[in-house]
Amino acid sequence: MTTAAVTADGRRTKAKPATMAQALGRALRDSMAEDPTVHVLGEDVGTLGGVFRITDGLAKEFGDDRCTDTPLAEAGILGAAVGMAMYGLRPVVEMQFDAFAYPAFEQLMSHVAKWRNRTGGAMPLPITVRVPYGGGIGGVEHHSDSSEAYYMATPGLHVVTPATVEDAYGLLRESIASDDPVIFLEPKRLYWSKADWSPEAPAAVEPIGKAVVRRTGRSATLITYGPSLPVCLEAAEAAVAEGWDLEVVDLRSLVPFDDETVAASVRRTGRAVVVHESPGFGGPGGEIAARITERCFHHLEAPVLRVAGFDIPYPPPMLERHHLPGVDRVLDAVARLQWEADS
């Protein structure tokens, strides 16, 4: 099914099914077309178009100097991006996979995150680091990590992750336009998710840092982001049969964290479950639960619960379904939200 959309200049255009991968590619293309200082660099991003084909066509359209196949060295790529940003460019770095970004951590932690601060605001570093992350695609070892907790724990970085086709476009555009470094986490199992979306008339996206309520409900709030949003929406539909009307909040950015939207929702519902793939211990859920408790204690009817990946190295693909939080685990957590007191 297609729906009509209206462009900025009032033309009607057909929205067609598009994948998140296509929306991300379009965001890169539009950013590069709009701003000649935007440069894409990474491994296989040029001729091949990236292993997930996100950068497909960019080298052809903008040339090898704007979309550059680099030597295979993540610290070197990010370090070079720092120097390019120092000279006024706006680099967008592709890390091929979540776990392949780790060699770049020293550059990220010691320089990218701190640069604005250590130069007293004199030199911002507008770098976007795109990282395909998370599991669920049958990837073998080192291809499925949920690394968001490391980035979240590093002051100076923004950490953004889209969960919808529309957000993939809008948030990536916003990230590239940001004068701060942004870790842009792409949920790789949603790369091929589809939605009706018109690239000619992309909906305006709010600035980075705004969560969004994807489903309103009164019984409890599911707080999630990226790859776990579809799981939570499915769980919310299934919960109707149990008599629960669940609200679902999509964080969209982990840093900045939208305390306001989260707290407002939990104050309305009185119950909350945080859902993510990342291991629970030391993961985002603990921080989010603490923030909710600090702000909404007197509104809470039950402890804030977490549904997370196990505290294990990411399992081999034939076992990953046991690791990933699914609908049943979310519903089990909802069931443990002390409903007895209500009756």
Place this chain on the structure above:
Amino acid sequence: MTVQELPGAAAYRPTPPPAWKPITDPAPLLPDPEPYRVLGTDAVADVDPELLLRLHAELVRGRRYNAQATALTKQGRLAVYPSSTGQEACEIAAALVLEERDWLFPSYRDTLAAVARGLDPVEALTLLRGDRHTGYDPREHRIAPLCTPLATQLPHAVGLAHAARLKGDDVVALAMVGDGGTSEGDFHEALNFAAVWKAPVVFLVQNNGFAISVPLAKQTAAPSLAHKAVGYGMPGRLVDGNDAAAVHQVLGEAVARARRGEGPTLVEAVTYRMEAHTNADDATRYRVDSEVEAWKAHDPVRLLERELTERGLLDEAGVERAKEAAEAMAAALRDRMNADPELAPMDLFTHVYAEQTSQLREQAAALRAELDAERDHDEHDAEAGR
């Protein structure tokens, strides 16, 4: 048994696939067998005497700057100072070979190079005093922030030089690193990127013999650090790092080469760290005095002074004038460093992001309240005459 030993192996002559052939003839990339020298050799005849005198004045000033900064640590005015005493020829030459539009990428031991490039020494020293990480706007003098994590500034130099080249700007980046830093992965990645991109970068390795306590023999098995260049496909140059005229010439040639678009050069300057790693280090635990004494005979200031006096370019009065100028610089630095720096605690939250997050606004308000309470408390104490 190997393939070569198999029956009929003599007839087995596999031709490598066409893609395989050495891209670059390594011979022209190889460094000289001995560190290149100018002072005391015939080459010195080609050097402008004015340059030698300029180098001398700067070296004397640099030596005094190192002594003053070390003294400031003893007086509690600097938290720590990694001295470049003995390495002044490298520091000064690195600064002097660059044009104003070029960029310098110093490590934490290279405040002298930054100062010689024109940076206010107080601004150069805020990192080591401990009041500000970077005391200057890097763009003003085109000096990157002093870099503490070893070799991590080298890829920055490559990226900046690459960006300048893409823009068509005539800009060279000179990046400084020590012998220990050459073992870091970022050294390798930076040199590889620079060579592949033909970036206008000069890598200056000051081989001062030690990475804190670890001598070069435990750092590398390479014939020399300059030889590492060959593996990346760029020329390696080996130079006497205590010979200011030689370092100036070799770096100058590397900068000119980069500016011509011919790509990066790796320069190894063989020198010696006369002081401990920092004032907090004890060098007697890992090296013997006789070694230090031997290097004193090859001191960069003495080498240059000998050359200049032997040729009648510098007399005792000239030496005295250079010393006086250096003394005036040191006195001014001492006076200015003896004033307590102004601290701005609220700035802790100002430059984390372009726009403060709500969390940082809350934390800033909390610190503001603490500071106000402290001030009220102090005022109360003052009124009570305590």
